[in-house]
Amino acid sequence: MQIDKDLVMYLEKLGRIELSEAQRAATEKDLQDILTYIDTLNELDTDGVEPASHSFPIANVMREDEVTNTARPEAILQNAPNSRDGCFVVPKTVE
């Protein structure tokens, strides 16, 4: 897998992060090294192997649909960088 600057910038966009030019160049090299190593996984024969998700056989975990939590708006907003009238404040999103 070949990594280039465009791909790094695409990944920044997907992750909602922005790198400086110097970080971008370093990341291009680091991701290239890491993915070249990761590509050794291609040597492993996985034909006919089902992808695994959970380590152990756990079926759907069900419980009674009972309300156990209570509304705690103050607690939920306690760590908000900006809140007003019991709501999170965000920048204007529509003109």
Next chain:
Amino acid sequence: MDIRDMTALELGRAIRAGSVGVREAAESYFAAIEAHDALYHCYNTVCKDEALARADEVQKGIAEGRFTGALAGVPIGIKDNICTKGIRTTCSSKILENFVPTYDATVMQRLEKAGMVMLGKLNMDEFAMGSTTETSATGITHNPWDPDRIPGGSSGGAAAAVAARLAPVALGSDTGGSIRQPASFCGVSGLKPTYGAVSRYGLVAYASSLDQIGPLGRNTDDCAALFAVIEGKDPMDGTSADHETFSFDAAAAGEIRGKKIGIPADYLGEGIAPEVKQAVLDAAEVYKALGAEVEIFPMPIVKYAIPAYYIIACAEACSNLSRYDGIKYGYSSPNAESLLETYIRSRSEGFGMEVKRRIMLGNFVLSSGYYDAYYNKALKAKRLISKAMDDAFRRYDMLLGPVAPTAAMKIGESLSDPLKMYLGDIYTVMINIAGVPALAVPCGFTSDGLPLGMQLIGKPYAEAEILAAAKAYQSATDFHKKFPTLQ
């Protein structure tokens, strides 16, 4: 006997006998933290006022018979990714530097019921992403055996605090070796429990299918006692398992005679330092002398564990870390005008470079066009790794191997080369992928006097069996009794 020279269980006994007060125990640790932690930086947050108030309450509770457990009154340090109500929980990240949880993790509720006293929150790699504690935004933790070296990671503060006797025991978390590798580098014992054995409710998520909270202590009995407090089914964590209750007595029996131990040949191959290999082979001889059968067997899947691990872990990390948006909690950039800028600037200014790298790698392996070739391939590798582990456990009761290829590195040595840091995880990540338990214990020293560790890997929920095996080893050796001289 000095309070800090006691193991957690010895201290618990002294407290119950009335020869040591709960406040006295906590104060002796705070005095040591004040004297030494400026250099070692094990703690992000020291909770002296809260702890001393709690100590008085616990003392009263012991007198009234409310706290009767083996660890009642014993102080403990907590890794800074475990939510503590009213106490800053930073994950050693700028993005959570002022985050104060409004609830306690399930493990904290268990410690509360057991009458334990929290000393403070321990340093770690940012969001547990790293193997050196150098990616912490609060500064590097120094290895108590040699302050020029890293303590390992990501639970580096936890392992260093136990080794430096700045905490009798600690809770860490292990996603790919983050309890075992620092335990090994700092010469202490550390248990990564079976996936699902301990509730993850309130553990800040890194890679949810791999993360597990576990104990670090000075010997296996301390780890077993703390594990007994925290393990068990929790309705707040759907992945926590309903399994047979852990038996401390079985773990403390220290029985190994007649057991079959397998050593994966691929754990002793290319890249391992000769001193590490020799220490593990010497441990195998100790086990033979104790009446166990030891055999080396091939396990070629080992070489695919790191690629599979970094794909799965980063994929889950990029999803888990999408919650940091600068709006609900955590750092919010003052330099943003629009909503999108709020996201981008808060995350770019709030996350460190290693976290950004893993978010990008995760987004890559999940992105359209690469999902099958990378993420799906890794999940197939996961199935084969689990199968290889099952096959091994049909032949052996447990596995033995090194924890890391080397002893602790010099500060700065691996930070500049992320791939090199990732490769150091070769013996630990496979255990998380398979979900099985593993315990790291000290098994020697390098010629420079740095601790070396080995790990015992068990069948699912066989924590008591590997703790017993390690107890047998610790009864025959004294590596775990050595302490560094603090500066």
